Amino acid sequence: MRNIHYRKIGIFFTLLFGMITNVYATSPITVTDGYIKASIPGSDITAAYMTISNTGDKAITLQEVSSTISDRIEIHEHSxxxxxxxxxxxxxxxxxAHSKVILQPSGLHLMIFSLKHPMKEKSVIPLTLKFSNKTNINIQLPVYRFK
Known part of the structure; x- marks a missing residue:
């Protein structure tokens, strides 16, 4: 019984801190409110959403996204x-500079193609965001069925 309690606490903290980035305090970039949509059975694509904030004095460009779950992640936009x-x-x-961009359904988002395995709800998935200022941000996104 005690192991189940500790496991629940571990899952809680994994999800709670899932959005913590591996960025030094000097980075002007923060990523919040991120998640990956659970994949539909039989499909090998999904999407990821988040808010990217830039507190710096210069514009910064998200140029590439990578992950162990797919070799092909693209930045897309609905219009x-x-x-x-x-x-x-x-x-x-x-x-x-001093702005943010929201990646959301029916707007800017990340398309994840050729998934190596299905995205199941309650999983936590690593992504690396690569920016024009040579900053790489490693994040952990929870997978949700609906949000």
Whole structure:
């Protein structure tokens, strides 16, 4: 019984601190409110969402995202054109000085292709965000079915 209690505490802290980044205190970049959408059975794609803030005095560009779960992660954007919702790869996202960018459903987001295994709810997945100022931020995102 005691081991179950400790396991629950461990899971709680894993999820609680899942958004902690491996960035030095001097970095102007913070990532919050992130999660990955659980994959649909039979599908090998999913999406990731988060808020990226830049407290620095210069714009910073998110140029690449990598992870052990996929060899192909792209930055995408939904947009309306001629009354139809379209999705396209944008390549990179610039976060202006003292500003933030929200990656969310029906907007900017990360598309994760060719998953190496299904994204199951309550998992925690590592991602590395690579920025134009040579900063790499390692984050751990929880997987949710609905949010």
């Amino acid at each position: 309306m054109a001629d009354g139809m919702m379209r999705m396209r790869e944008v390549g990179e996202i610039t976060i202006k």
